[in-house]
Amino acid sequence: MITTILRQAPSDRRASIAAWRQLSDILAQRGNQLRDGDIRRSLHALAVLRPQVPENVRRDCARAIARHGRFAPLVALYANDVPAVSAAMLGGARLSEADWLALLPATGAMARSILAGRDDLPVNVRRALASLGSGSVALPQPANAIETPMALAETGAEVAAASPANDTGSNQISELVRRIDKFQSTRGQPTAARKPRTGFLFETGPDGVIHWVDGIARGSAIGLSIAEAAFGGEPGTDGVAAGAFRQRAEMINARMILDGTPADAGEWRFSALPWFDPATGQFRGYRGTARRPYRNETPYGHPAAPDSGxxxxxxxxxxxxxxxxxxxxxxxxxxxxxxxxxxxxxxxxxxxxxxxxxxxxxxxxxxxxxxxxxSVATEPVGETVDVAAIVAQVEHDLAGLLAEQRIDLSISRVGGSFFARAGDANARRMIGRLLTALVDVSEPGTIMVGQLVTETAHDDMLQLRIVRPASIRFATAANLLDPGFSPEGEAPGAAILSLGFSLRLVDSLARGAGGRLEIGHNALTLHLPSANPGAGSGLDVQQSE
The missing domain is CATH 1.10.287 (Helix Hairpins)
Structure with a gap:
């Protein structure tokens, strides 16, 4: 396997990342069983690939293999990477005493400082660290260093004045190490003693990577990049920051997600200005301030909480x-x-x-x-969506599943316009999850029947009613909402997250938009607030409940 990987020269960035992950995983798990020649070639390949692999990928790999990796040469390779990658590996690596003693001479001051903050190393290893002398580790900064976040109203000029403009790269690494040591020494203290942060300052290098912060734990932000957008709730910044960085433009109220302690983790809003070398005019990075989002800046009206999510x-x-x-x-x-x-x-x-x-x-x-x-919103959102169009799109998306299950889906329209006050993404998720869950528990060869109805003006609601499939025809509402319930024992054909989970999800999203999911005797009905009051006032629709 490793010979095959080494034989192929990665042709692009994607292939380089894949090769990096494969080699790291093989060395972590079977490094001690490989031949010396394969080991040397693999480590050389990783050293060549490193500039082509993004830092966040290397950091994630370090976290993934640190706990189960027992191969000292691989730990040494990661230990001599940038601070974020080195900390991810050395903070969790598990080596024998002999391996640690052999590894120490191959590490730098920053790596040794990370190891000095660990309390689970063998006694002889800690003694060896101490014997290397105080010059072998990064020294802490003076005790009177600024600790409190500055006021959020500070201007970009004040931010620049507050930043350590004369710090060298080694001083910044020393500060990072001091913060890591401090976090390790206080992690066992009660979290109630830690007050939620309300703001912090930061500075990046010309590559957009944050290398200095003040006001939060350094490990929460050091190593994050504002030059690339993060997706899927991962730590990082949004596309607003990435676009501004490419233009060297000012960033205003961009979004940032941090990991770390409850006091630091969660969502932030930040503003930053580019700064340039006064003598040469060379771009040096960004300096900015960050704050917690205001209530009206959180999606769907959810309150901002430092540890929510x-x-x-x-x-x-x-x-x-x-x-x-x-x-x-x-x-x-x-x-x-x-x-x-x-x-x-x-x-x-x-x-x-x-x-x-x-x-x-x-x-x-x-x-x-x-x-x-x-939290559940108390008022419907202001966005308007065409529910009929969404239902049609969902029907089209489910065509493959319906054909596979041999199920016909027939949803008739009763009334005029079908506009609802709801978010487009949430409406698609509600309707899609509801129909998919009911298809999953329907018997092959059946017809799933429903109606999209413009409700009478007294209620000002739209209704999407789906007749219960035969498999759940007589199930109680409590059973349908129970995540452990299935119509046929183990229900091999049911959705992975179960019918109960899906219905609860649909109900939660509907209530957030001012509606609800009603489980009736004959049908399940999704109620959404209508955006066209008075439509369908003359209808005499036979209720299916």
């Missing part, structure tokens, strides 16, 4: 990291990037890619459900 972000990260790795390897096989692959293996790889995409959609549902459960 922190646990779900951690869960999403733990799920997505291995999923992306599996999907990436499957795409390599399917695309035959490292050489010819038989048709059977390509078919298996394509199936894995498709399954990974389905699981990704499920993870998105988990995240949406968690956010919907944090």
């Amino acid at each position: 922190d646990s779900i972000r951690q869960l999403i990260h733990e799920l997505r990291s291995p999923l992306n790795a599996i999907s990436g390897f499957a795409q390599i096989i399917s695309g035959q990037m490292f050489g010819p692959v038989s048709g059977a293996y390509r078919g298996m790889a394509e199936t894995i890619v498709a399954d990974a995409a389905s699981i990704q959609a499920i993870i998105d549902d988990l995240e949406t459900a968690a956010r919907a459960g944090e």
